[in-house]
Every structure is written in structure tokens, then in C-alpha cells.
Amino acid sequence: MEALEYHIVNGDHLKEFLPQNDKVYPFREALIEGDSSYDVHRLEAFFEKRASYFKTLFPDENYDEKVVSVFLKMDEIPSEATVYFWFGNDEFCLRNLEFLLDVFRDKNWIKKRVLPGNKTCQDFFQKIDFRKNSEIIK
Numbered sequence: 226m227e228a229l230e231y232h233i234v235n236g237d238h239l240k241e242f243l244p245q246n247d248k249v250y251p252f253r254e255a256l257i258e259g260d261s262s263y264d265v266h267r268l269e270a271f272f273e274k275r276a277s278y279f280k281t282l283f284p285d286e287n288y289d290e291k292v293v294s295v296f297l298k299m300d301e302i303p304s305e306a307t308v309y310f311w312f313g314n315d316e317f318c319l320r321n322l323e324f325l326l327d328v329f330r331d332k333n334w335i336k337k338r339v340l341p342g343n344k345t346c347q348d349f350f351q352k353i354d355f356r357k358n359s360e361i362i363k
Contacts, residue, residue, distance in 0.1 A: 229303055229305055229306040230248065230306065230308075230309065231248045231249075231302050231306050231307070231308045231309070232248060232250070232309045232311060233249075233250050233251075233252055233299060233308060233310050233311070233325060234249060234251050235251075235252055235312045235313070235317075235318050235322075236251055236253060237251045237253065239251070239311050250299050251295060252292075252295070252299075253292050253295065254275070254321055256324055257316055258278075259275070259279075260274060260278065263324070265328055265330075268328065272288075272289075272293050272296075275288065275292070276288035276289060276292075276293075299329070302332070304333040304334065305333070306335070307334065307335040307337060308332075308335070308336050308337070309337050309339050310322055310326075310336065310337065310338045310362065311339045312338065313340065322338070326362060336362040337362060338362050
């Protein structure tokens, strides 16, 4: 039986380095900018607020398509899956990771964090065995 492995990456750049693109979800948010307060029981209001904020910065971008639709796909990841979160230690990555872990805290996934470190993405993804180089998130 094939392992159910999914990857949530911090943006589009990392996605191109992972081979299973149908199970790789880029989180295209920047929660260190603008009002990022939220209630996990009212995410629709959160996304509406964020869409309005991003419309002022990127009027030609469709927030629902870029962020919300991918988020909804993440929410459909099966409960028996292992989900790898590819986020660094900088404030940008940590804020996004904190949000995702909070929102998905009730998911029964095995949640693991893969820390890219200081290597270039290409070096990192070509040389790492992410299954052995990840930490379980509690």
C-alpha cells in the first residue's frame, strides 16, 4: 500500500523541487503583514479580511484562487496521512506555520516539520531524505 504523504510548503518556490506535485500544497500567505488575527471557527471572515488587504497590494491577483482554494485542498487531506510542513525558522515561516498548526490542530495527521536550514533549495531537495530528516510536531 502506498504511503499517504502530503507536503505543505511555504510558498511556490519550494513546490518545484518536490516530485509529487499533486500532493504538494503551497501556502501563499504572508501573515507577518497586515491584520492576521483570526478565530479558527470563523475562517471565512479571516479569508475575506485577508483578501481585502491583498487586493490593495496586488490588485491583479485572485486571493481566493491563490490561497483559499489551496487551503481547502489541505483541509481535505485524509486523516491517516503524514503531512510534512516545510518551513524555516525565520519570523515569516514561523508565523505561517503557527497558523496552519493551529487551524489544523484537530486533524489526526502525523504532522512532521522539515527544516531546510541554510542550504539552497536545490541542494536541499536533491540530497535530503525528508522522511529521516523531519521532526514530529506535537
